[in-house]
Amino acid sequence: MKIPLSWLAEFIDVPSDIDVLRATLDDLGLVVEGVEHVGAGLEDVVVARVEEIHAIEGADRIRRVIVTAGAEPVEIVCGAMNFDVGHHVPLAPVGAVLPGDFVIAQRKMRGVVSNGMLCSGRELGLGDDHGGLLLLDDQPGVTPGQRLLDLLGIAPDIVFDISPEGNRPDAWSVEGVARDVAARLELSVREVEVAEPNGAARTDTFATGSIEAPDLCGALLVSALRHVTVTDSPRWLQRRLEMAGMRAVSNVVDASNYVMLELGQPTHPYDAARVAGRHLGVRQARPGEALTTLDDTERVLGQPGRGLGDTGVDCVIVDGTDAVIGLAGIMGGASSEISPSTTDVLLEAAFFAPMVIARTSKRLSLRSEASSRFERGVDPTLAERATARFVAILKLTSPDLEWLASPVRAIGSTPPIPEITVTQANIDALLGTHVPVADAERLLTAIGFSVQRRDDVLTVAPSPARLDVRAGIAGRADVIEEIARLHGYRRLERRTPTWPTPGGLNERQQLRRTLRDVVIGLGGYEAWTPSLGSDEDFDLLHPNVPRVRITNPLASDESVLRASQMVGLVRAWARNAERGLGDVTLFEIGTVVQHPATVTTPREARGGVDGASLVPLPSENERLMILWGREGDDARTAVAAWSVIAERLRLLDVVVRTSDAPRGWHPTRFAQLVDRETGVAVGSVGEVDPDLASTLAPSGRTAPRLAVIDVDIDVLADSDQVRRRSSLANVPSRFPAAAVDLAFVVPNEVNAHDLAASLRSASDLVESVELFDVFRDDSLGTGVRSLAYAIRFAAADRTLSESDVADARGALIAAATSWGAVLR
Amino acid sequence: MSTYSLHDLDQIVIDSLASVDALGTTEEFRERENELEGKRSPFAILQKTLGSLDADGRREAGARLQNARAAVRSALDAKWIVLAKAERDATLERDRLDLGDTVVSAITWPAEAGHSGLVASTQRSLEDVFVGMGFTVADGPEVETDWYNFEALNIPPAHPARGMWDTFYVELGEPETVLLRTHTSPTQIHLMEHAVATNSLPIHSVMPGRCFRRDTPDARHLATFHQIEGLVVDRGISFADLAGVIETFTRAYFGPDIESRLRPAYFPFTEPSAEFEITCTICRGDGCRTCSQTGWIELGGCGMIDPAVFEAVGIDAGEWSGFAFGFGIDRCAQMRHQIADMRALIENDVRFLRQFA
Numbered sequence A: 001m002k003i004p005l006s007w008l009a010e011f012i013d014v015p016s017d018i019d020v021l022r023a024t025l026d027d028l029g030l031v032v033e034g035v036e037h038v039g040a041g042l043e044d045v046v047v048a049r050v051e052e053i054h055a056i057e058g059a060d061r062i063r064r065v066i067v068t069a070g071a072e073p074v075e076i077v078c079g080a081m082n083f084d085v086g087h088h089v090p091l092a093p094v095g096a097v098l099p100g101d102f103v104i105a106q107r108k109m110r111g112v113v114s115n116g117m118l119c120s121g122r123e124l125g126l127g128d129d130h131g132g133l134l135l136l137d138d139q140p141g142v143t144p145g146q147r148l149l150d151l152l153g154i155a156p157d158i159v160f161d162i163s164p165e166g167n168r169p170d171a172w173s174v175e176g177v178a179r180d181v182a183a184r185l186e187l188s189v190r191e192v193e194v195a196e197p198n199g200a201a202r203t204d205t206f207a208t209g210s211i212e213a214p215d216l217c218g219a220l221l222v223s224a225l226r227h228v229t230v231t232d233s234p235r236w237l238q239r240r241l242e243m244a245g246m247r248a249v250s251n252v253v254d255a256s257n258y259v260m261l262e263l264g265q266p267t268h269p270y271d272a273a274r275v276a277g278r279h280l281g282v283r284q285a286r287p288g289e290a291l292t293t294l295d296d297t298e299r300v301l302g303q304p305g306r307g308l309g310d311t312g313v314d315c316v317i318v319d320g321t322d323a324v325i326g327l328a329g330i331m332g333g334a335s336s337e338i339s340p341s342t343t344d345v346l347l348e349a350a351f352f353a354p355m356v357i358a359r360t361s362k363r364l365s366l367r368s369e370a371s372s373r374f375e376r377g378v379d380p381t382l383a384e385r386a387t388a389r390f391v392a393i394l395k396l397t398s399p400d401l402e403w404l405a406s407p408v409r410a411i412g413s414t415p416p417i418p419e420i421t422v423t424q425a426n427i428d429a430l431l432g433t434h435v436p437v438a439d440a441e442r443l444l445t446a447i448g449f450s451v452q453r454r455d456d457v458l459t460v461a462p463s464p465a466r467l468d469v470r471a472g473i474a475g476r477a478d479v480i481e482e483i484a485r486l487h488g489y490r491r492l493e494r495r496t497p498t499w500p501t502p503g504g505l506n507e508r509q510q511l512r513r514t515l516r517d518v519v520i521g522l523g524g525y526e527a528w529t530p531s532l533g534s535d536e537d538f539d540l541l542h543p544n545v546p547r548v549r550i551t552n553p554l555a556s557d558e559s560v561l562r563a564s565q566m567v568g569l570v571r572a573w574a575r576n577a578e579r580g581l582g583d584v585t586l587f588e589i590g591t592v593v594q595h596p597a598t599v600t601t602p603r604e605a606r607g608g609v610d611g612a613s614l615v616p617l618p619s620e621n622e623r624l625m626i627l628w629g630r631e632g633d634d635a636r637t638a639v640a641a642w643s644v645i646a647e648r649l650r651l652l653d654v655v656v657r658t659s660d661a662p663r664g665w666h667p668t669r670f671a672q673l674v675d676r677e678t679g680v681a682v683g684s685v686g687e688v689d690p691d692l693a694s695t696l697a698p699s700g701r702t703a704p705r706l707a708v709i710d711v712d713i714d715v716l717a718d719s720d721q722v723r724r725r726s727s728l729a730n731v732p733s734r735f736p737a738a739a740v741d742l743a744f745v746v747p748n749e750v751n752a753h754d755l756a757a758s759l760r761s762a763s764d765l766v767e768s769v770e771l772f773d774v775f776r777d778d779s780l781g782t783g784v785r786s787l788a789y790a791i792r793f794a795a796a797d798r799t800l801s802e803s804d805v806a807d808a809r810g811a812l813i814a815a816a817t818s819w820g821a822v823l824r
Numbered sequence B: 001m002s003t004y005s006l007h008d009l010d011q012i013v014i015d016s017l018a019s020v021d022a023l024g025t026t027e028e029f030r031e032r033e034n035e036l037e038g039k040r041s042p043f044a045i046l047q048k049t050l051g052s053l054d055a056d057g058r059r060e061a062g063a064r065l066q067n068a069r070a071a072v073r074s075a076l077d078a079k080w081i082v083l084a085k086a087e088r089d090a091t092l093e094r095d096r097l098d099l100g101d102t103v104v105s106a107i108t109w110p111a112e113a114g115h116s117g118l119v120a121s122t123q124r125s126l127e128d129v130f131v132g133m134g135f136t137v138a139d140g141p142e143v144e145t146d147w148y149n150f151e152a153l154n155i156p157p158a159h160p161a162r163g164m165w166d167t168f169y170v171e172l173g174e175p176e177t178v179l180l181r182t183h184t185s186p187t188q189i190h191l192m193e194h195a196v197a198t199n200s201l202p203i204h205s206v207m208p209g210r211c212f213r214r215d216t217p218d219a220r221h222l223a224t225f226h227q228i229e230g231l232v233v234d235r236g237i238s239f240a241d242l243a244g245v246i247e248t249f250t251r252a253y254f255g256p257d258i259e260s261r262l263r264p265a266y267f268p269f270t271e272p273s274a275e276f277e278i279t280c281t282i283c284r285g286d287g288c289r290t291c292s293q294t295g296w297i298e299l300g301g302c303g304m305i306d307p308a309v310f311e312a313v314g315i316d317a318g319e320w321s322g323f324a325f326g327f328g329i330d331r332c333a334q335m336r337h338q339i340a341d342m343r344a345l346i347e348n349d350v351r352f353l354r355q356f357a
Ligand SMILES: [Zn+2]
Pocket: B280, B281, B282, B283, B284, B285, B286, B287, B288, B289, B290, B291, B292, B293, B295, B296
């Protein structure tokens, strides 16, 4: 909301220091987005009449111009071509300082002396027109030598761009802002001048009005203005509208806009001759009814929208034949708009239910200055005063108008004004600062709240301009916020609370940190890849799988929630590879989702209107994926990395078990990471399918083997699914250990980890079992390979004898034999 | 150049199909494709001889030639699929590894440090500050219902305040019931509901997480971003406690010479509400371009829990009070490291990542 300082000054004595005013506004929650000085630097500019124009020899872009702006003719060199002898143009004489601190000096060009500058609109900060000089001939009473500011009726002004918060419907007006500043600075607020009905006849002899939808329209005031002259508004008024960001149209429309900006009440003027039956009614639109609004767009009404709970209620203005002539509170219809020939005006000033305006405006994507005020909540008692102010403004240019007596008033239901009890204890408890109730009473009264104080208890009725203030305990918070705001947040106390419970991370969060640290220790760079991707990318891994889709994506390649991090990470690798930096390990910890239709028991949560239904939701799954783009790495690197991770997380017994690869993974280099006892897979290791890698690799390049680990953090965090080692300490034996190597020829189907586990449990003396060599050769026979394990035997209480070792060794060989393994 | 005659066309097709059938590798396929069906094929050569025929002859011979060539083409296409599959199968078979047989001690690593993502490391430092102040940390889902993201936070459908958040909706359930969370505040609702259900109030938690806003990314905003939210629900909590927590956090995280201040704002889920600003970290309060010469920069929003929110989750506002605050993790990172363009955070360029811990 843009407010010129001069306008604000009509209501209050504004502080002379602009910075003080700005800081005050900010501190009141009326955030100042910008301060613009307009009309400054034009004090020295005068009107000049062009007397002679001469060419300058050897120059076709500039001319020598003689102008008069007083007694003596002045010689100027000018580059503009859009004027002729006799025209009136702005002259900045030597010594003038134009906007932007541009000092005009005497200059010499092509041997000709220029004693000033003739100016364009843009050079003066009066518009964007840079096509030539600002021509002043259509300004009434233009006289050479006159100050440009006097001619245009411009006074230098300062425009504050204020962005009021959503709970401040009152702050969308000059008066509302003035009232707030006055409350803080303890100033008085001046009343604006209003008119009185001056017609002899009663309004109802000329026009009528009615409300058929009392829940949509709380108040309707219809006034009749006769013998109106439609013309231009005074220049100062047009200028104010322009500074406030609106365009001047005609005195009738301008008066309506002026009152809206000034007091916050939107009104709508109709050409009475074009309103059938001179009747304004308010009702709900019937499904399928249409209206052509002022912006020449046909709107079909009463249609349910996509918005949650939007049943398609629209509030409309109808004429005496029940035909729709306006979209209430949003925009008028084209059929009854004010035209130059209008002589009788019907003025509608009303209160419309905020929710209805908000819904219609959203559904039709139609916002107006009026709708943005009605949807926040306009003061339901303001219509009379706003109408009287409208007439006062219109009379400036239409002095003979007649405002008929007793405007027609119709009443619907308006929001009740709550009565809220606030005690000293309430204030002190919520704010933690003692603000005396006497101060609170003064501050609230200053913004139009009616307050009764008995001892430490305030009984407060909010101003009708503050429909955001609720009833009951919520209303008490609203009122205390107002007290705090006007008192000043910066004057409130600060205290750091303490409580007896310690802070900390839960196990899951600690696990996440540990994982991150391990992977970084392994050389991983942490990436952040998109949660949203394209259908095509989704299909690379999950063709024909239901996916979680965005209803309103910004782009088609951001329309589906990912079900895997693989494509994102491979793309991140490819982008680095493109720059010759593909020799890198990338990882990501993040969320992937599954469509509820693909899950046995989908996640559900409250949702819908009033949270009354249970809504199925995508299942979310937190995962870690690591991708090696380093030349020379392959799936075995991933296995080794996994063993580091498993060790660091103290996982008890997770087997690397070869299995069928899902789409996207290398089919013959894939294994699941399975807890041996629970059988739960905590993740996978392997390589990216070479076909997928070459699809995503930078063009013209062969992708290296891309090794991958994919870990389900949800599973990893659950020690019922993935068992941890005991936390009990095991003091190692002080006696010497015996080292034995055992190599077996083992059928390919037997997993090396399974065999190792068997060896480990075959004797109490086993301290460790570690695979150290794998050997494949036809000489071993078909369908087998040699696995060599390094084994350490030790006992806690003695040095092992030869027979101890021999017995243990025999037990291990026997255990291996049960797997079909043969000692080599 | 060999000479071919249209009379031999049938034989040429038979010979060509036999040659196609005999192709053994994709490499051979690529080498011979041109002479079997391409520019150097009998069909291409014969095509050039058509000019010497009369119009009828040209039409008839042209059609025969086209059919013959098409037959060879489709044989080639079929052959390609067979060869490519066979070669892929052979390659995969040669690649076959039993990953369970990996001898871990034989794998070597280059001695290179990795790097945490900037958002993750920033989140971690923020969490550490709050943990030091006695907060626990809570996580929440990224896909939410309108109830958690809006309605329980006192933002009913069609409330103008919904316009404060540009929302990505998800195609599930009734329109606009499922969405990508636009802020971390829904996690507050989950925490409070849980505390009520398990009779485990009070709450002192911070909630970091990924959020989404339907907004075209630019140097200052990303459509996907991270927030951290704080929630305290306890007995006797006041606005002074909120201001104190913000102040303590500001000094602990940004440094002892950085101050905080609160100014009135509006959030539907807090009352009173405030925007909190901190001393500009670039100019240390003297005024610069980043802070529009004010010496202050906006960090986030905060306020006392609105009674309507307590009502939605079933907490007795007569007994309990509390406050909430929230701000951007990415924005903290941006301010601390003076990142000119936020899009660097999602480009995953190793030269960018390498600069941070
Ligand atoms: Zn600064």
